[in-house]
Amino acid sequence: MEKSSTEKEGKIWAIGGGKGGTGKTFITSAIGTYIAGKGKRVVLIDVDIGGANLHSFLGINRPKKSLTDFFETGASLSKLAVKTGIDNMSLISGDIHSLASDSIKFTQKLKLFRHIMKLNKNYVIIDLGGGSHNNTIDTFLMADKRVVILEPEITSVENMYHFIKNALFRKLRMSLREYGFKEIVEQMWERRQEYKIKSLRELMDHIRDSFSYVGDIIDKELSDFKLYLILNKIRSSDDILIGSSMKSIFKKYLCVDTRFVGFVEYDDSVWRSIRERRPFMLNYSLSRSAKEVEVFTENLLNGKEIKLSRS
Amino acid sequence: MSRRNLKKHFEILELDSDASLPEIKNAYVRLKKLYSTDSMVMTPIADEFSKKKRLEVLKQIEEAHAKLSDELKDEHQRSANLGKPGIASGNGTEGEEAESVSFSGEVLRKIREKKGIHLYEVALDTKIRVEILENIEHERFDVLPQEVYLKGHVSNYARYLLLDPRKVADDYISRYKDWKGEAKEKD
Ligand SMILES: Nc1ncnc2c1ncn2[C@@H]1O[C@H](COP(=O)(O)OP(=O)(O)OP(=O)(O)O)[C@@H](O)[C@H]1O
Ligand SMILES: [Mg+2]
Numbered sequence: 001m002e003k004s005s006t007e008k009e010g011k012i013w014a015i016g017g018g019k020g021g022t023g024k025t026f027i028t029s030a031i032g033t034y035i036a037g038k039g040k041r042v043v044l045i046d047v048d049i050g051g052a053n054l055h056s057f058l059g060i061n062r063p064k065k066s067l068t069d070f071f072e073t074g075a076s077l078s079k080l081a082v083k084t085g086i087d088n089m090s091l092i093s094g095d096i097h098s099l100a101s102d103s104i105k106f107t108q109k110l111k112l113f114r115h116i117m118k119l120n121k122n123y124v125i126i127d128l129g130g131g132s133h134n135n136t137i138d139t140f141l142m143a144d145k146r147v148v149i150l151e152p153e154i155t156s157v158e159n160m161y162h163f164i165k166n167a168l169f170r171k172l173r174m175s176l177r178e179y180g181f182k183e184i185v186e187q188m189w190e191r192r193q194e195y196k197i198k199s200l201r202e203l204m205d206h207i208r209d210s211f212s213y214v215g216d217i218i219d220k221e222l223s224d225f226k227l228y229l230i231l232n233k234i235r236s237s238d239d240i241l242i243g244s245s246m247k248s249i250f251k252k253y254l255c256v257d258t259r260f261v262g263f264v265e266y267d268d269s270v271w272r273s274i275r276e277r278r279p280f281m282l283n284y285s286l287s288r289s290a291k292e293v294e295v296f297t298e299n300l301l302n303g304k305e306i307k308l309s310r311s
Numbered sequence: 312m313s314r315r316n317l318k319k320h321f322e323i324l325e326l327d328s329d330a331s332l333p334e335i336k337n338a339y340v341r342l343k344k345l346y347s348t349d350s351m352v353m354t355p356i357a358d359e360f361s362k363k364k365r366l367e368v369l370k371q372i373e374e375a376h377a378k379l380s381d382e383l384k385d386e387h388q389r390s391a392n393l394g395k396p397g398i399a400s401g402n403g404t405e406g407e408e409a410e411s412v413s414f415s416g417e418v419l420r421k422i423r424e425k426k427g428i429h430l431y432e433v434a435l436d437t438k439i440r441v442e443i444l445e446n447i448e449h450e451r452f453d454v455l456p457q458e459v460y461l462k463g464h465v466s467n468y469a470r471y472l473l474l475d476p477r478k479v480a481d482d483y484i485s486r487y488k489d490w491k492g493e494a495k496e497k498d
Contacts, residue, residue, distance in 0.1 A: 158355035199359035237432040245345050245352040248325060252346075252368050253360050265435065288440060292431075307429065 010144030012116060012124045013300070017148035018159030020051075020130035023232035024149050026270055026280070028127040029057035030293045031300070033281035036089035040122040043081055047094040047139060048129030054091060058084045059277035063093040070115070071108060077115050086279060104135060113142050132159075132166045141171055145300065147228040150246060152239040157246070165200050168225060168254060172204070175221050181214060201253055222255045230296055231263035239263075262296025262306045264289050317382060320375035332383055337427040339376040343369065414474070414482035416450040422472055423448075437467045444468065447483075452490045461487065 015028045028044060036042045046054040047067070055062050063082045069075040081090035116124055126143065128136050140146055148163070150156055173185045188195065188203055188210075197203050208215035227250065231243045240263055247258040267289040273280040284290055299305060314321075314328050321328045324338040346369050349357065412418055423433065434441045443464060446455050455461050462480050469479035 152351075154351050154355065157352055161355055198361075199356075201359070201364075234435075237435040240432065240435075241341070242352060244341065245350065248342060248345060249352060249356070249360075251325070253356065253364075263431075288434070291441065306431075 011122065012113075012126065012143045013145040013147055014126045014128055014140045014143035015147045015149060016128035016136060016140050016163065017150060017156075018130065018132060018163035019151070019156045022130075022149045022151045022156050023264070023270075024129065025054050025057055025127050027147075027149055027230060027232060027264070027293075028125055029054060029279060030264075030281050030290075031297050032089055032123075032125050033058075033086055033279050034294055034297045035123055035125075035301070036086055037281070040088060041120070042089045042123045042125065043092060043119060043121045044084075044089065045092045045094060045116070045124060045126045047136075048127055051129055052094050054127050055093065056274055056277075058086070058091065058279050059273075060084060060091070063091060066093040067112070070112065071104065077119055086282070106138070109135070109138055109142075132163045134170070137163075137167050137170055140167055141174075145228060146226065147230060147300065149230050149232050150243070151233050152231060152235075152242045157242075160246070164227070164250065164254065164256065168256065169200055171225060172218060172221055176214065176217060179214075179217055181211075181217075184211065184214065201255070204255070223257070225256055227256060227258040228300055229258050229260045231260075233266040234263050235266050259299070259303070259305045261299040261304070262292060264292045264296075314383075317379060320378050323371050323375040324379070332380065333425055333427055335376065335379050335383070339372065342372050346372065414469070414479040415486060416448040416483070419468065419472070419479070419483075420448040422474070426472065428472075433468065433471055437464075437471050439464050439467060450486065450490075452487055453494075455487075458484065458487065 013031075015024050015031075017024060025046075025048070028046075032042050032044045044054060045067075046052045048054070052062075052066075060082075063080075065075070065080045065082070067080065069080060070077060077092060080092045082093070084091050126139060128139060146167075148160060150160055169185070176182075176184055184207060185203070188197065188207060192198070192203065195206055197206055204218055208218060229243055229246060231239065234240060243260045243263060247260045250256040250258045265288065267284075267287065269284045269287055269289065270280055273283045276283060281290055281293065295306065318328055321330060324330075324335060324342065326334060326338050330338070345353070346365050353360070423430075430441050430444050433439070433444055437444075443455070447461075447465060447468065456464070462484055465483045466476035466480040469476040
């Protein structure tokens with residue numbers, strides 16, 4: 001299947017997926033380094049609440065300025081970006097406690113996104129951090145490309161479902177509200193016992209049955225809600241299958257389309273590079289895992305998937 | 312029926328509509344297993360994704376597979392009869408093919424593709440680097456490692472494909488030697 005050109009051009013990528021420690025920050029740094037190496041202008045934004053550590057994957061010190069300055073003093077984003085030592089790539093740190101609280105209003109988030117879109121860069125890659133906090137989900141929803149990182153491990157799988165369901169629920173609620181159906185989702189969800197609704201899927205089906213005109217809106221939202229899945233820390237080829245399985249379940253259960261773009265194996269060089277204070281993609285550029293990063297980054301850029309059944 | 316009219320069935324099996332019969336078979340086996348067993352990816356949503364829903368999905372998968380293999384059987388037969396060199400027509404078993412064939416890089420690649428295995432999967436399990444595997448398949452002898460190592464890689468790869476490692480390595484190395492002989496003559 002050839003992908004549409006808008007998909008290819010998506011400029012803002014958000015890297016998330018729920019569970020802590022699956023490799024979101026590592027993958028953000030690796031993707032950024034690779035794309036910058038291709039001569040594109042890249043900025044990485046670390047919005048990990050309280051746990052900003054993207055700089056350590058790049059081998060640089062914690063930036064002194066952060067998004068706090070944007071929210072509190074209105075500093076421009078380009079002033080907050082620091083050099084990373086890698087050509088074409090800068091970093092905006094998000095070491096902000098204020099983002100952790102709910103004190104950041106939706107309008108402020110919209111403002112941040114407006115400014116992000118205006119950055120004179122080819123790609124903006126956002127490291128979301130873990131968890132399913134509303135701020136994290138809103139940022140995820142606003143991005144052009146929604147990338148999720150999964151470890152082949154049950155808690156990671158579980159957290160990812162939770163994250164995706166939350167994101168989808170929020171998206172549906174917001175867009176139905178936009179269309180003037182203010183409370184449908186909330187009301188149905190609150191009375192789910194009565195309607196015997198056990199899951200988001202059943203909720204969607206129920207709304208569709210009760211209000212056929214709303215069904216069209218849901219279908220449109222679902223077709224826009226595309227995911228890009230990367231498996232990290234795999235230890236055998238059997239693990240790769242987990243990616244295809246997740247893709248299938250997202251589709252058949254949540255009606256969400258997923259591109260399974262690739263995987264990285266478990267590789268000790270990842271933490272070794274942090275200790276050596278050198279970006280992994282430069283330090284171990286010839287390793288198999290670096291090649292794997294290149295493969296899925298190309299797939300992300302081109303809106304393609306890994307072909308498991310054919311070469 | 313043309314492939315376009317079968318789109319819905321291809322979608323159920325999560326395939327592009329130019330997928331081949333072996334790919335259809337692979338997807339069918341994989342999905343059937345996924346929705347009929349309690350795997351790591353299924354347990355966290357076991358409560359929500361009811362048995363009933365899963366049975367519905369399984370039924371669709373069965374139907375799609377039956378329909379597609381039926382409709383595409385003729386097409387497959389035709390292309391198989393055109394007879395690609397090296398590999399026997401799709402009717403024979405793998406064992407039969409293996410005996411009649413001399414194993415070149417090209418033949419190895421075709422066998423792998425027929426089994427629907429990606430080079431990355433081979434690499435992970437055999438611990439042979441993807442580039443080397445690729446060079447083996449393309450017979451880029453000038454960049455491949457020395458004969459002893461090459462022989463080891465080729466037999467490992469053959470074992471992974473469930474072929475006779477000895478026969479494959481012998482065939483392959485004899486092609487390597489031919490190339491080497493020719494290269495020497497040129498000097
Ligand atoms: N492919 C890999 N092989 C080996 N180790 C890895 C790999 N990817 C990540 N790691 C290691 O796993 C740890 C967690 O990675 P990382 O910080 O990128 O995760 P994260 O998802 O950003 O975590 P958090 O949610 O806490 O922000 C790090 O110590 C990192 O070095
Ligand atoms: Mg992180």
